[in-house]
Amino acid sequence: MPASPDRRRLLRLLAAAPVTASALAAAGTAPARAVPAPAAAGTVKPLPPEHFTVHGTNAETVFSSLRDTGTLTPADRFFVRNHTSTPLIGERDWRLTVWGSGLHGSRPVEFSYDQLRSMPSVSRTALVECAGNARSYFASQQGETVSGTPWTLGAVGAARWRGVPLRDVLHRAGLSSTAVDIMPSGLDGEVVSGGVNLGRVRRPLPVAKALDDVILAYEMNGEPLPYDHGFPVRVIVPAWIGIASVKWVGDIEVSDTPLASPWNTQLYRLFGAAHPPGGSAPLTRQTVKSAWELPSGAALEAGRNHRLTGRAWSAAAPVRHVEISTDGGVGWRRAALHDTPRPGGWVRWSAQWCPGVTGPARLLARTTDTAGNTQPERTVHNTQGYLFDAVVRHPVTVV
């Protein structure tokens, strides 16, 4: 483990039980320079306002600040979605317990950090995107009320993850052919919502997906996972909504009967007038989106040519093209793509615009993927504001 001296000192300071950054601060503990004073959101990393918008315990990436980044999102700009706050867990204290009726012999099997690191690893690029990314546009564009964190488009990031295929860990633990669901749980605090204790963050995953492309990741962009993104180990479920990618994973239940948790019953389904009375099936895959790397309300000089940039992504298939409109959606033209569209990543694009008339304007971008999915004009309402995929009408002012 390439731990810095500061980090090693910090880990020695910590007891076996995970503590949170905010608890350390409250206790007046000074865990050396490795951990800066916790940011408002209970994260370990700093959240400078030029890179993040804080929403309670969550931090949204300022999308326009991605403009100078490549296809991978640096960890210090990557959004954080924490139900509670970031726990500080030492890799020596960490164990993964795999247990449940879906294992031969039904005996729990433990993996240490070193054992996991000694198994064959894989690397892959994947986006992590919150199911509620862009939720705020239900209200601001469609006049509809939804609950949850009012994200704009910055609850998404792309990283190169390295770790062990979950498949290998499950097989080593004695996966039975009768197993149907697995459920990873996080080591962060129990989640209390509206006075009800929902327990630890956990969500069932069908065995078929678990055996396909899921990773138990210990590296992000070539570095050990940062605390805020799941150190020592997190689950990465490519293409699925962010909640599937459980951080700080401590145990995985393997079951020969279907599993449930609040995160697949009350949450992360579509509820509302357009959906079945008990809600839709639990949400799985993310959707298709595009975003301008431009502040909301940016001032652009009239009569000058502007090179405007953005990003496009789709969980279902690689991006085929991106169209933009500068006249509110009447005329559309193709943006230039600057990355080879691949599954799992996003594509940077650009377009030139020479605005003529001064005053407020709306910039629209619309992504189509190779499976034929295109961003609609409106997203069908759901009460919790998940999976917003409509074209966002980005406000600018021509001056």
Ligand SMILES: Nc1nc2c(c(=O)[nH]1)N[C@H]1C(S)=C(S)[C@@H](COP(=O)(O)O)O[C@H]1N2
């Ligand atoms: N243990 C744990 N895992 C978690 C969460 C959490 O609060 N606790 N949040 C989930 C949600 S809703 C999202 S969108 C992603 C966000 O990952 P990130 O914070 O690394 O960007 O983590 C998921 N995994």
Ligand SMILES: [Mo]
């Ligand atoms: Mo999320």
